[in-house]
Amino acid sequence: MRLVILDDYNLASEWAAKYIRNRIIQFKPSADRYFTLGLPTGSTPYGCYQKLIEYYRNGDISFKYVKTFNMDEYVGLPRAHPESYHSYMWNNFFKHIDIDPANAHILDGNAEDLEAECRAYEQKIAGAGGIELFVGGIGPDGHIAFNEPGSSLVSRTRVKTLAKDTIVANARFFGNNLSKVPTMALTVGVGTVMDAKEVMILITGAHKAFALYKAIEEGVNHMWTVSAFQQHPRTIFVCDEDATLELRVKTVKYFKGLMHVHNKLVDPVLSIKDQ
Amino acid sequence: MPSNKSVSDAPITQFINCRILREHQLQRDDLWVREGKILDPEKLFFDEQGYADKRVDCEGSIIAPGFIDVQINGGYGIDFSQACEDVCSGVSFVAKKILEHGVTSFCPTLVTSPPAVYHKVLPQVKVHNGGSHGAGVLGFHLEGPFISLEKKGAHPAQFLRPFKSGDISDLMEAYGSLDNVAMVTLAPELANSQSVVRELSQRGITVSLGHSVANLSQAEDAVKHGATFITHLFNAMLPFHHRDPGIVGLLTSDQVPAGRTVYYGMIADGIHTNPAALRIAHRAHPSGCENRTGRLVLVTDAITAMGLPPGRHTLGQQVIEIQGLHAYVAGTTTLCGSIATMDMCVRHFKQASGCSVEEALEAASLHPAQLLGISNKKGNLDYGSDADLLLLDEALNIKATYISGEEVWRKEP
Numbered sequence: 178m179r180l181v182i183l184d185d186y187n188l189a190s191e192w193a194a195k196y197i198r199n200r201i202i203q204f205k206p207s208a209d210r211y212f213t214l215g216l217p218t219g220s221t222p223y224g225c226y227q228k229l230i231e232y233y234r235n236g237d238i239s240f241k242y243v244k245t246f247n248m249d250e251y252v253g254l255p256r257a258h259p260e261s262y263h264s265y266m267w268n269n270f271f272k273h274i275d276i277d278p279a280n281a282h283i284l285d286g287n288a289e290d291l292e293a294e295c296r297a298y299e300q301k302i303a304g305a306g307g308i309e310l311f312v313g314g315i316g317p318d319g320h321i322a323f324n325e326p327g328s329s330l331v332s333r334t335r336v337k338t339l340a341k342d343t344i345v346a347n348a349r350f351f352g353n354n355l356s357k358v359p360t361m362a363l364t365v366g367v368g369t370v371m372d373a374k375e376v377m378i379l380i381t382g383a384h385k386a387f388a389l390y391k392a393i394e395e396g397v398n399h400m401w402t403v404s405a406f407q408q409h410p411r412t413i414f415v416c417d418e419d420a421t422l423e424l425r426v427k428t429v430k431y432f433k434g435l436m437h438v439h440n441k442l443v444d445p446v447l448s449i450k451d452q
Numbered sequence: 453m454p455s456n457k458s459v460s461d462a463p464i465t466q467f468i469n470c471r472i473l474r475e476h477q478l479q480r481d482d483l484w485v486r487e488g489k490i491l492d493p494e495k496l497f498f499d500e501q502g503y504a505d506k507r508v509d510c511e512g513s514i515i516a517p518g519f520i521d522v523q524i525n526g527g528y529g530i531d532f533s534q535a536c537e538d539v540c541s542g543v544s545f546v547a548k549k550i551l552e553h554g555v556t557s558f559c560p561t562l563v564t565s566p567p568a569v570y571h572k573v574l575p576q577v578k579v580h581n582g583g584s585h586g587a588g589v590l591g592f593h594l595e596g597p598f599i600s601l602e603k604k605g606a607h608p609a610q611f612l613r614p615f616k617s618g619d620i621s622d623l624m625e626a627y628g629s630l631d632n633v634a635m636v637t638l639a640p641e642l643a644n645s646q647s648v649v650r651e652l653s654q655r656g657i658t659v660s661l662g663h664s665v666a667n668l669s670q671a672e673d674a675v676k677h678g679a680t681f682i683t684h685l686f687n688a689m690l691p692f693h694h695r696d697p698g699i700v701g702l703l704t705s706d707q708v709p710a711g712r713t714v715y716y717g718m719i720a721d722g723i724h725t726n727p728a729a730l731r732i733a734h735r736a737h738p739s740g741c742e743n744r745t746g747r748l749v750l751v752t753d754a755i756t757a758m759g760l761p762p763g764r765h766t767l768g769q770q771v772i773e774i775q776g777l778h779a780y781v782a783g784t785t786t787l788c789g790s791i792a793t794m795d796m797c798v799r800h801f802k803q804a805s806g807c808s809v810e811e812a813l814e815a816a817s818l819h820p821a822q823l824l825g826i827s828n829k830k831g832n833l834d835y836g837s838d839a840d841l842l843l844l845d846e847a848l849n850i851k852a853t854y855i856s857g858e859e860v861w862r863k864e865p
Contacts, residue, residue, distance in 0.1 A: 278501035
């Protein structure tokens with residue numbers, strides 16, 4: 178893996194956004210060959226989305242030939258609810274960029290047949306040629322998407338019941354009222370994300386530090402599902418100082434020492450204006 | 453990109469680079485319009501996978517709902533109360549001109565007139581939508597003839613009437629028809645008025661108190677029976693008295709039925725009301741409070757002479773004289789209406805009261821729509837509302853007027 182450590186949240190967000198920007202531009206997407214991007218929600222990727230919007234507004238990047246697949250969505254929450262992941266993606270990303278609505282895919286938590294919805298989603302991903310870059314976050318319990326502790330590490334898109342930790346973590350979005358937080362969600366599986374050509378996990382904040390430690394310094398374990406990516410050929414973990422607080426000094430020093438190599442991925446930062 | 457909208461093929465316009473008045477705040481956001489209504493872009497994106505066909509760059513303008521003027525007697529030489537053969541063309545002429553002032557809907561107002569005038573004029577102008585031809589007509593505002601002699605203002609005394617029986621026959625005798633009527637101003641101290649107030653309210657006609665010497669309890673009584681508006685607060689009513697505040701006391705009355713809102717009209721032209729009085733009325737109900745009982749509605753009470761040069765002109769059955777921004781009953785110092793335009797009133801109200809931009813704009817759009825019970829489609833920029841909107845600059849000057857999403861007026865650069 179690559180462990181990219183930046184000083185703070187803003188720098189981590191910017192590094193991640195630059196990486197996504199460069200990957201899309203280098204890919205040279207077109208009508209015949211779309212760039213498929215997997216996307217997360219939550220407070221961690223917010224800064225990254227802001228930067229991507231800024232790059233779009235400056236004319237440096239376009240999402241015209243990008244197809245996106247979000248990781249998850251709550252079950253039973255009306256799509257127009259301000260806390261649905263559809264609302265999140267619309268307000269924080271889609272409405273500000275030039276993506277074709279037909280290419281923005283999010284699981285439908287209000288589908289008549291949830292299992293059919295999940296199967297269809299897997300097919301859409303396959304139909305798009307697989308995911309080029311899957312961006313994700315990590316829960317305080319080490320989960321990726323809603324693959325809660327105990328999820329199969331080869332799982333596919335399915336319905337999951339949320340763990341207590343996750344519900345508590347999400348309560349702040351529902352007026353701190355635990356009873357208002359949805360209890361189930363549709364989520365891509367660990368296996369689904371593992372199928373991507375490249376995975377980038379964003380982890381910021383001291384409250385995620387223990388999960389990061391479990392994910393990269395302990396073994397592959399279905400109780401900390403992000404650990405599955407130890408077996409992926411191309412994973413990047415982008416974090417801030419605070420997220421490294423539970424790691425061994427040796428690990429942090431090693432990867433900080435590699436920053437000059439990591440930074441070659443984002444410097445120079447490319448622009449479509451130059452094409 | 454190819455269009456694959458599933459709900460409608462009608463073109464979609466996206467207003468960008470603007471601040472829109474939504475949820476009582478100016479928010480940096482785009483405004484989407486389709487088929488003359490405000491569109492929900494999130495639904496468009498996810499349900500229809502649609503996007504805009506046309507983008508209008510607003511260059512940082514404010515977008516507000518179109519203004520609604522519920523009290524306007526005429527303008528540009530037209531007097532709605534004149535029993536001319538073709539009231540329609542007079543109303544249409546004014547309707548077109550007031551687009552420049554940001555008014556997208558209005559209630560042509562008739563002052564106290566003889567029955568013959570009402571019988572002739574009322575059937576001629578129907579409620580209809582606005583467009584490039586002019587602002588929409590929401591129905592007549594009948595100010596009189598059931599008003600007080602002592603507070604007649606510029607109304608002709610000889611045509612004032614009492615309520616003989618207090619039932620529909622009084623109204624039919626005077627007006628002939630209530631079909632195209634949106635509002636009636638009356639004096640609640642007149643005998644038999646309560647049943648009339650009830651009768652009108654039940655028919656969905658807004659009842660307003662004005663040109664009256666009613667005391668507070670008479671006014672409260674009228675509100676209990678259904679009155680919801682005060683015609684030009686402070687003007688043509690008893691002044692506020694600390695032992696009997698009169699109609700003005702409705703602003704802070706505790707007798708207003710729960711859930712009901714009393715609106716009060718103000719002519720914020722700097723002449724009809726001293727700015728200090730304007731502030732007292734406004735501060736009795738600073739906005740933002742949901743269960744307040746009073747809400748301010750800006751009106752122009754514009755008369756024939758609005759838009760015309762100084763001199764003598766006709767209003768109803770009387771002659772008036774213009775001096776600067778003042779309009780008097782000829783030969784007296786009695787004010788007989790205003791010649792300020794709606795956008796002038798909005799700017800003056802903001803400056804005199806110190807209120808926020810949002811409050812000033814809502815006083816001319818949201819509140820009159822709520823008063824008339826049409827806020828489900830007018831007076832706001834909610835999804836599904838009619839796309840009657842204004843582009844304004846920071847100082848609240850009108851840059852462009854749109855009705856049903858179509859540009860109907862633009863200021864010359």
